Structure formats: structure tokens, C-alpha cells
Amino acid sequence: MRVERETAYAKINLALHVRRRRADGYHDIETVFAFCEDGDVIEAEASDTLSLTIEGPFGRGLETEDNLILRAARAVGATAALRLSKNLPVASGVGGGSADAAAALRLLGTADPAIAAQLGSDVPACLGSTTARGEGRGETLLPVEPVTGTPILLVNPRIPLSTARVFAAWDGIDRGRLGDWRAGRNDLEAPARALVPEIAAILDWLNAQPGVTLARMSGSGATCFALFESEAQRDRAVAAVPAEWWHMSSRLR
Numbered sequence: 001m002r003v004e005r006e007t008a009y010a011k012i013n014l015a016l017h018v019r020r021r022r023a024d025g026y027h028d029i030e031t032v033f034a035f036c037e038d039g040d041v042i043e044a045e046a047s048d049t050l051s052l053t054i055e056g057p058f059g060r061g062l063e064t065e066d067n068l069i070l071r072a073a074r075a076v077g078a079t080a081a082l083r084l085s086k087n088l089p090v091a092s093g094v095g096g097g098s099a100d101a102a103a104a105l106r107l108l109g110t111a112d113p114a115i116a117a118q119l120g121s122d123v124p125a126c127l128g129s130t131t132a133r134g135e136g137r138g139e140t141l142l143p144v145e146p147v148t149g150t151p152i153l154l155v156n157p158r159i160p161l162s163t164a165r166v167f168a169a170w171d172g173i174d175r176g177r178l179g180d181w182r183a184g185r186n187d188l189e190a191p192a193r194a195l196v197p198e199i200a201a202i203l204d205w206l207n208a209q210p211g212v213t214l215a216r217m218s219g220s221g222a223t224c225f226a227l228f229e230s231e232a233q234r235d236r237a238v239a240a241v242p243a244e245w246w247h248m249s250s251r252l253r
Helices: 068-075 096-107 113-119 123-128 163-169 189-195 198-207 231-240
Strands: 003-021 027-045 051-055 081-085 132-135 140-143 151-156 212-217 224-228 246-251
Touching: 003 096, 003 123, 003 151, 003 212, 027 096, 027 246, 068 081, 068 096, 068 113, 096 113, 096 123, 113 123, 123 132, 123 140, 151 198, 151 231, 163 189, 189 198, 189 212, 198 212, 198 224, 224 231, 231 246
Parallel strands: 051 081
Antiparallel strands: 003 027, 027 081, 027 132, 132 140, 151 224, 151 246, 212 224
């Protein structure tokens, strides 16, 4: 039986400015999304019923009944035997669940931003998985200059970090609009570091690597990333990543 396959590309926030908490409980943000060439992988086989199995290094303990992948499939009325290879850490700031849902929509032949927005704030960006500026909750997307081919290294301390907890710990101060992402910041870094101090050690380590042009935390953490001048410099850093940290070497799409 034919198996279709789709990559759920890891999402990176090159910069993330939090402007205010809204009356509906969400936050207005300004961010620049970028995506790695690698991530989780979803496979689908034809079936009269809808099912999901999860495997991979970070698959243990994940919910299979109300998973975003199944919610995406139900939203478009699809049936299939779906399998997720969970290669990215859970609750790590790289859009795992959102990227998985978006990949499921692509795999099932639906690329409707309206459906994506119903599934989560980051799902519309993940649906296209190309460099874009996000505003509002992140679902309003504007084109920006692509960063295709940039070597990147992702590092995570293997500590899950709840997005809700990080936003709840944000100090509420509007530090201004996001212009050029290179001169921007991640407003969630300070509250995330307070919850997971290992983030500071990772950023210090990344910034010390030769060839790094930018090192920041992604999303609500705890994954951090570094952009490199060359793949050779990135690969030398990969070889030196401390064993206790998870890492992924890739390029931006």
C-alpha cells in the first residue's frame, strides 16, 4: 500500500516581540518565522478510519486521542492511518505540535489558512513553512526577505517548557516594535531563563562558537539556535555540543 510522507519543519522565531496581553487572553506579538529543512515526519496510508501512532525519540507519552494531527484531519473530514516520527523535543519552542498539524494538512491535501488558524496561532505560518513576519497572535503573515540556505544549529537542554508558563511570567512591558529581526530580541527569553536557567548556559556556549552570526532562544524556549557563516563552522560546533544537550544541525528553508 502506498505511503505518503511529509516533513513537519522545525519552526524558529528569529525575533519575537511581545506587545501586550489582549482581552481574549492571547498576546499581540511581532515575530519573524523561519523554518529548518528538518523536523518531525508524518506518514499516511489509505484507510477507512482515522488513526494515529507515534514513534521516534520524543514520542513516548504523547497524546494520541486529541493530538493536533488528528484535530487537523478531523477538521478536513479525512480518514487515514497516520504515523508520526517525533524527532523534535516536546514543549521546546520550535512549533512541534503546530508544525505537525500543518504537515498533516499538507499531507491530506488541504492548505487552507482559515482551518490552520483554528488549530493554533503558529499553524498558519507552519502551513507555508517559509520565512514570514507574524503579527496579531502570529496568524497574520507578511512576506519578508528569505533566509534560505543559512546554516543553523538548534540546542535544547532536554527540559520541557510550557508556553503558558512563560507567557504568564512575562513582565508585561512593551519594549517596542520589531523592525529588522537581526536587531530585534526575544521578549520571552528573560521569563524562560528564570524558569530554566540552563537556557543562559546554552546561549553563552552558542555565542562563543566561531562563525556564529546570531544566537537566540526560539519561541517560548527552551530551544536556542545559532546561525552560522558557513556549514563547516556549524559542523565544528555540532561536534562540540555537550552530550547532555539535544541538538539538531540543519539549514533554513
